[in-house]
Amino acid sequence: MLDEKKGLTLDISSCKPLREIVFETIRCAIITGELQPGQRLMEVRLAEEMGVSRTPVRESIRKLELEGLVKMVPRRGAYVTPMSVNDLKEMMEIRRALEELAAELAAMNATEEEIEKLYDANRRFGESALANDEAGIIKNDMDIHDIIYEASGNKKLLAMINSLREQMQRFRAEYVHRIEDKTPLVDQHMEIIKKIENGESALAKAAVSEHIHSTGDDMLQVLYAVKNDKNKNEWAL
Amino acid sequence: MLDEKKGLTLDISSCKPLREIVFETIRCAIITGELQPGQRLMEVRLAEEMGVSRTPVRESIRKLELEGLVKMVPRRGAYVTPMSVNDLKEMMEIRRALEELAAELAAMNATEEEIEKLYDANRRFGESALANDEAGIIKNDMDIHDIIYEASGNKKLLAMINSLREQMQRFRAEYVHRIEDKTPLVDQHMEIIKKIENGESALAKAAVSEHIHSTGDDMLQVLYAVKNDKNKNEWAL
DNA sequence: GCTTGTAATATTGTATACATTATCCATTAT
DNA sequence: ATAATGGATAATGTATACAATATTACAAGC
Numbered sequence: 001m002l003d004e005k006k007g008l009t010l011d012i013s014s015c016k017p018l019r020e021i022v023f024e025t026i027r028c029a030i031i032t033g034e035l036q037p038g039q040r041l042m043e044v045r046l047a048e049e050m051g052v053s054r055t056p057v058r059e060s061i062r063k064l065e066l067e068g069l070v071k072m073v074p075r076r077g078a079y080v081t082p083m084s085v086n087d088l089k090e091m092m093e094i095r096r097a098l099e100e101l102a103a104e105l106a107a108m109n110a111t112e113e114e115i116e117k118l119y120d121a122n123r124r125f126g127e128s129a130l131a132n133d134e135a136g137i138i139k140n141d142m143d144i145h146d147i148i149y150e151a152s153g154n155k156k157l158l159a160m161i162n163s164l165r166e167q168m169q170r171f172r173a174e175y176v177h178r179i180e181d182k183t184p185l186v187d188q189h190m191e192i193i194k195k196i197e198n199g200e201s202a203l204a205k206a207a208v209s210e211h212i213h214s215t216g217d218d219m220l221q222v223l224y225a226v227k228n229d230k231n232k233n234e235w236a237l
Numbered sequence: 238m239l240d241e242k243k244g245l246t247l248d249i250s251s252c253k254p255l256r257e258i259v260f261e262t263i264r265c266a267i268i269t270g271e272l273q274p275g276q277r278l279m280e281v282r283l284a285e286e287m288g289v290s291r292t293p294v295r296e297s298i299r300k301l302e303l304e305g306l307v308k309m310v311p312r313r314g315a316y317v318t319p320m321s322v323n324d325l326k327e328m329m330e331i332r333r334a335l336e337e338l339a340a341e342l343a344a345m346n347a348t349e350e351e352i353e354k355l356y357d358a359n360r361r362f363g364e365s366a367l368a369n370d371e372a373g374i375i376k377n378d379m380d381i382h383d384i385i386y387e388a389s390g391n392k393k394l395l396a397m398i399n400s401l402r403e404q405m406q407r408f409r410a411e412y413v414h415r416i417e418d419k420t421p422l423v424d425q426h427m428e429i430i431k432k433i434e435n436g437e438s439a440l441a442k443a444a445v446s447e448h449i450h451s452t453g454d455d456m457l458q459v460l461y462a463v464k465n466d467k468n469k470n471e472w473a474l
Numbered sequence: 475g476c477t478t479g480t481a482a483t484a485t486t487g488t489a490t491a492c493a494t495t496a497t498c499c500a501t502t503a504t
Numbered sequence: 505a506t507a508a509t510g511g512a513t514a515a516t517g518t519a520t521a522c523a524a525t526a527t528t529a530c531a532a533g534c
Contacts, residue, residue: 017311017312017517018517018518019299019517019518042484042486043485043486044484044485044486052519053519054486054519054520055292055517055518055519055520056517056518058296058486059295059296059299062256062296062299062300063299063300063303066300066303066304068393074253074254074257074486074487075254075485075486075524075526076485076525076526076527077485077486078486090391090392090393090394091393093338093342093391094335094338094391094393094394094397096338097334097335097338098331098334098335100334101330101334105330154327154330154331156324156327156328156331157327157330157331160331160397254487254488255487255488256488279514279515279516280515280516281515289489290488290489290490291489291490291516292487292488292489292490293488295517311516312494312495312515312516312517313495313497313515313516314496314516315516
């Protein structure tokens, strides 16, 4: 059951079924870029790397296909889905609509405790931005948005945004490296939080829309930069 | 490979891999209500009914779990996800946000040919509504929305809305039975189409928002009626 | 030199076998 | 009579075997 060879390694500590661990391992490898876009996923090879049989690997690949992270060609195998600029644009549009909805609902439903957590997370985000602590920036930014999604009270919305966000994460690591100053985002976050606190759903929605729109534009600019980077040609752009 | 027993039957005519046919067969059975909410899905039984082995059945169930149509409990089996009133409410909220986005984008991107198809589909919808032709009402309504999604130019948005819509379809058959007069929807559709034709994205978005909101309310009313219907207790409400 | 055909290899698709665990029913003890 | 316990049964989780198809390499012909 354990990994005996190089490559992906499983976290056996949890008590989940093996297939879930395998699924999350492969998924994480794709999102972090360990498995690169366009790369072929061969069942036997992945199974050997993780020290399991083909069965859980197959199930994982099929599920990843449904999620869009993997593309399958019948009888030919599975590939990590390459993302085009257009794909990212489509996901940004959808994400904006969903984030707007989340803010709108959060403004109607957020508890005092959640408001408190928002202020707290944004304070930490500001510290990370000042210190240029990339890991902290990403984590605290995700925290802020997570709290908003949960405050919306819509569990399915939370799951859908998270799926989208994780797929975009494949670009995001690259993105944060190239951006210099993230401190303006602290004010954007603060504005959103205030609207939510006051229950001004329409204004919260508008603030989020602007926030996503500006960061989305940044991201696309980075994408074009990546496109012209010789070392990143494996990304199908 | 063929069905030798009672129950689900496969459509062998296509050249797709068996697993895709199995997936779609089970998925369709859940959406149409042939497999009822809360019902247990036993791999051996489903496999025997369709005349295939457990492997493609397992893969299908795992994928359906990811989509939310099936709920799995480790070591205990899989069940058709029961839908609560709250689940439907969550999906309605998300669908409204996505439909608004689709209309907004369609207003910016629709071709003349697509506008023409919209008018045509709405004319047919009106005929079905007048004749109280339930199948026609559903089909033409879906056509109208489909054309809008495609006109948006966002493929991922199309896929997401369709997935949501098909899940809500589980209620929809019930819904249409109980509604008397669908003709007011013809005007609502017409208004949306006109805004799209004129490229008025904000107005198109608003019109769709209102349209979804009103039909959503209807649907929730039906749900409460279903809830009080003794024959429908298998729906976990 | 390039294309085409064919055999060898590798990979996917499906089926089945085995191990583990949950469920159910009967028996027994309180 | 009821509750608890134990075994039989059945289901899931995983691994492996086999068949069908795709890929590759190499050789023969143009």
